[in-house]
Amino acid sequence: MSNNHHIEIPNGKKIYFASDNHLGAPTIEASRPREKKFVAWLDEVKEDAAAIFLLGDLFDFWFEYKTVVPKGFTRTLGKLAEIADSGIPIYYFVGNHDLWMNGYFEEELGIPVYHKPQEFKLSDKAFFIGHGDGLGPGDKGYKRMKKVFLSPFFKWLFRWGHPDIGMRIAQYFSVKNKLISGDDDAKFLGEDKEWLAVYSKKKLEEKHRDYFIFGHRHLPLEISLNDTSKYINLGDWIHYFTYGEFDGKDFKLKEY
Numbered sequence: 001m002s003n004n005h006h007i008e009i010p011n012g013k014k015i016y017f018a019s020d021n022h023l024g025a026p027t028i029e030a031s032r033p034r035e036k037k038f039v040a041w042l043d044e045v046k047e048d049a050a051a052i053f054l055l056g057d058l059f060d061f062w063f064e065y066k067t068v069v070p071k072g073f074t075r076t077l078g079k080l081a082e083i084a085d086s087g088i089p090i091y092y093f094v095g096n097h098d099l100w101m102n103g104y105f106e107e108e109l110g111i112p113v114y115h116k117p118q119e120f121k122l123s124d125k126a127f128f129i130g131h132g133d134g135l136g137p138g139d140k141g142y143k144r145m146k147k148v149f150l151s152p153f154f155k156w157l158f159r160w161g162h163p164d165i166g167m168r169i170a171q172y173f174s175v176k177n178k179l180i181s182g183d184d185d186a187k188f189l190g191e192d193k194e195w196l197a198v199y200s201k202k203k204l205e206e207k208h209r210d211y212f213i214f215g216h217r218h219l220p221l222e223i224s225l226n227d228t229s230k231y232i233n234l235g236d237w238i239h240y241f242t243y244g245e246f247d248g249k250d251f252k253l254k255e256y
């Protein structure tokens, strides 16, 4: 886990965080209003953004073949390219729905992609940042998903199958079957049982962090772990349209 990331936030600038857009769910057309809303948000925050962190599940399903990527998401990809090209760094952390990223964001958009949580120092605060899947106890939806995604059949299918067939099967598992999405996870479990809070508390035993920032839960949460550390969950862009804003001193969870 890298510890070298440091961003100094200039006066008047902010760092923004969002996650779990699930573009393409239930269909590309049906998710377009959400996509447009997200692009409008990006347009606003780019005005004073020192950096933007996207914490995964931007796409409900993503797979990169060697020379082919999924259709759609043009507005989002174009806006991310514009912002990255303007010199505002964007950091992407894969979610469990788009873990099969393999160089496209780096090469096409100039956006680094992380497959594991990372430590960041933002101004003088210590952050632990990731999508949040598979960390700590519980998280049944993820564990179900992982079985499918890592099965030899699934891997074989995507590597060698026709993309139209692969994408249709992924759509089935991701949206219709709720195998990946898992509706059963989105109720607040209580501070003691929220597995990312449990995980964060455990991480605090090894060293201090001011903020643990995750997505994945589809539930905006702000939980004090002790007097100086907080666990923030960014919610989602399906029901909540929530995002994080950090000015170098305070972290705020806001609604767009």
Ligand SMILES: [Mn+2]
Pocket (backbone or CB within 6 Å): 020, 022, 056, 057, 095, 097, 216, 217, 218
């Ligand atoms: Mn998600």
